[in-house]
Amino acid sequence: MKMTPERWDATNAxxxxxxxxxxxxLAGLMERAARAGLPEIAVSADVGRLLSLFAAITASGRASPRALELGTLAGYSGIWIVRGLGxxxxxxxxxxxAKHADFAQHAFEEAGVADRVEIRREKALEALPKLLKEFGPESFxxxxxxxxxxxxxxxFALAHPLLRRGGLLVADNALGSGEWWIDTPPGTNDSRDAVDRFNRLLAEHDGYDAAVLPIREGVAVGRKR
Ligand SMILES: C[S@@+](CC[C@H](N)C(=O)[O-])C[C@H]1O[C@@H](n2cnc3c(N)ncnc32)[C@H](O)[C@@H]1O
Structure with missing residues (x-):
């Protein structure tokens, strides 16, 4: 059957x-976040469960599994991930x-996971090299x-050395977001073009087995060989 906008909405629902x-x-978290003025751009519950499943798979047989998330927002996806880790x-x-990190800290406390979550209040490109120095290669x-x-x-370039062999690299918005979709013509949206470059890099990288799941806005996943 042909995909239509209505069928896509119904599929997501x-x-x-x-x-x-x-x-x-978790059900009330993003409503409370929106009332506090945070943007409504968290993953959906079905993607949250997928992240939790990925976390559980990577944690299996590990004494102290460790995950890294870039982009905390209200802590919604983080709670799914840390629960999956066990x-x-x-x-x-x-x-x-700061507003997002403060809200998320509170959300982690309410969810009973704050003792297992640390928020780094900095930009991802600053945090990644520091994490490599602090934890060493293949530590996530x-x-x-x-x-x-x-x-x-x-x-990707900075996270690759941090990920252990057999570990999973997961990226949200692999196929779109509120402002663009992957079939938007190249050259008309910087985020589309950048994600397209990332997807192709991951898909063709010798060091990964990779796939994309077209749920919600697309989730790319690569397993480091
Ligand atoms: C899409 S939201 C994250 C949603 C969250 N992962 C969830 O699903 O619950 C993106 C977050 O990245 C944060 N952010 C913006 N610039 C950033 C940067 N340079 N490094 C890391 N995070 C950044 C934003 O403030 C926002 O909270």
Whole structure:
């Protein structure tokens, strides 16, 4: 059957209904964030569950699994990730906006995961080299990109040495966002073009097995060989 805008909306609604079960805390979190003036740009619940599943897969058999997120916002995706890592897992999440980081800190406390989450209040491009010095190469099991789309290729270069072999690199907005979609003509939107470069880099990289899941705005995933 041919995909139409209505069918795409209905498909997304179906995915959220069937694969987006969440607890009351997560269900109300983004409404509270919007009332506090934060933008409504978090992942959807079905993508949150996917992130949690990826985190659980990478944490399997690891004594102290560690994940890194670029772009915390209100802590919504971070809560999914750290829950997926399990009780011994830790998440470092990077957020330069003080208002977002303050809100997220509170959300992590309310969710009962604050002792396993650390917010780095700086820009991703500043945080990544420091994390490599601090933790060393191959020190993260999962790395999730969800900050500035035009910076994804640079995140990739800096995140690659941090990710362990067998670990997962995951990127949101691999196919679109509120302002662009991947079939927007090249040369008309900087984020589209930058994400397209990132997708092709990941898909063709010798060091990764990669795929894209066309749910919501697209989730790219690469497993480091
Ligand atoms: C799409 S939102 C993240 C949503 C969040 N991952 C979720 O799904 O719940 C992007 C976040 O990246 C933050 N951000 C902006 N510039 C950044 C940068 N240079 N480095 C890291 N994060 C940045 C924004 O303030 C915003 O909170």
């Amino acid at each position: 179906y995915c959220r209904e069937v694969f987006g079960r969440q607890d009351d805390h 009780p011994h897992g830790r998440l470092i999440t990077v957020e330069p906006e 099991d999962l790395i999730f990109f969800d900050a500035i789309k035009t910076e994804y290729v640079r995140y």
